[in-house]
Amino acid sequence: xxxxxxxxxxxxxxxGKNYTIYCNYSTTSDRLYWYRQDxxxxxxxxxxxxxxxxxxxxxxxxxxxxxxARLSTLHITAAVHDLSATYFxxxxxxxxxxxxxxxxxxxxxxxx
Amino acid sequence: DGxxxxxxxxxxxxxxxxxxxxxxxxLNHDAMYWYRQDxxxxxxxxYYSQIVNDFQKGxxxxxxxxxxxxxxxxxxxVTSAQKNPTAFYLCASTSPGRGAIEQYFGPGTRLTVx
Numbered sequence: 342x343x344x345x346x347x348x349x350x351x352x353x354x355x356x357g358k359n360y361t362i363y364c365n366y367s368t369t370s371d372r373l374y375w376y377r378q379d380x381x382x383x384x385x386x387x388x389x390x391x392x393x394x395x396x397x398x399x400x401x402x403x404x405x406x407x408x409x410a411r412l413s414t415l416h417i418t419a420a421v422h423d424l425s426a427t428y429f430x431x432x433x434x435x436x437x438x439x440x441x442x443x444x445x446x447x448x449x450x451x452x453x
Numbered sequence: 454d455g456x457x458x459x460x461x462x463x464x465x466x467x468x469x470x471x472x473x474x475x476x477x478x479x480l481n482h483d484a485m486y487w488y489r490q491d492x493x494x495x496x497x498x499x500y501y502s503q504i505v506n507d508f509q510k511g512x513x514x515x516x517x518x519x520x521x522x523x524x525x526x527x528x529x530x531v532t533s534a535q536k537n538p539t540a541f542y543l544c545a546s547t548s549p550g551r552g553a554i555e556q557y558f559g560p561g562t563r564l565t566v567x
Contacts (some may be wrong), residue, residue: 443496
């Protein structure tokens, strides 16, 4: 069974601090996605990582993918309150079928 | 503007009634998906369709039905057989063949059944 696990599930951090969210998955896939969800809202695409070693950055967020370790990280640099949200990673099962499995989500709260 | 619309935003129904949630996209995407999200939880796949007139069950299809008669539309019916239908329902689309492999999500429908 394909599993996508994130840790931590909850993260409370001070503004200005750095932290990393981890996403582990149990199948071979070289396509991984990160999304953001604000409370009561839908999901917004953040990053698409398509190959081993891929790194993407947007503002204070940087995502990377290690397909050999089946691990993706979402690094937060100098957190600000506006980054408070739930972050999901997702993997598609490949083989020509674009079926996506989502992680459990990491609820991030940045304290002023 | 291109995007995905879901209606209604909020839906209230009595137990035992079937209810249909609408999802329409004008992105010309081939694939469409329905997910369920419970409070504080992740997304679980209900059904997905990669082409018109074809769809596959996801992980939690029991008590739900779908149709895909048009490329733009993928309605979801929550039947009375679904034991715990109260949840947030999200529709998404993607089009890998056209380079859009990440999913685009609609605003969601919050269904409450009492």
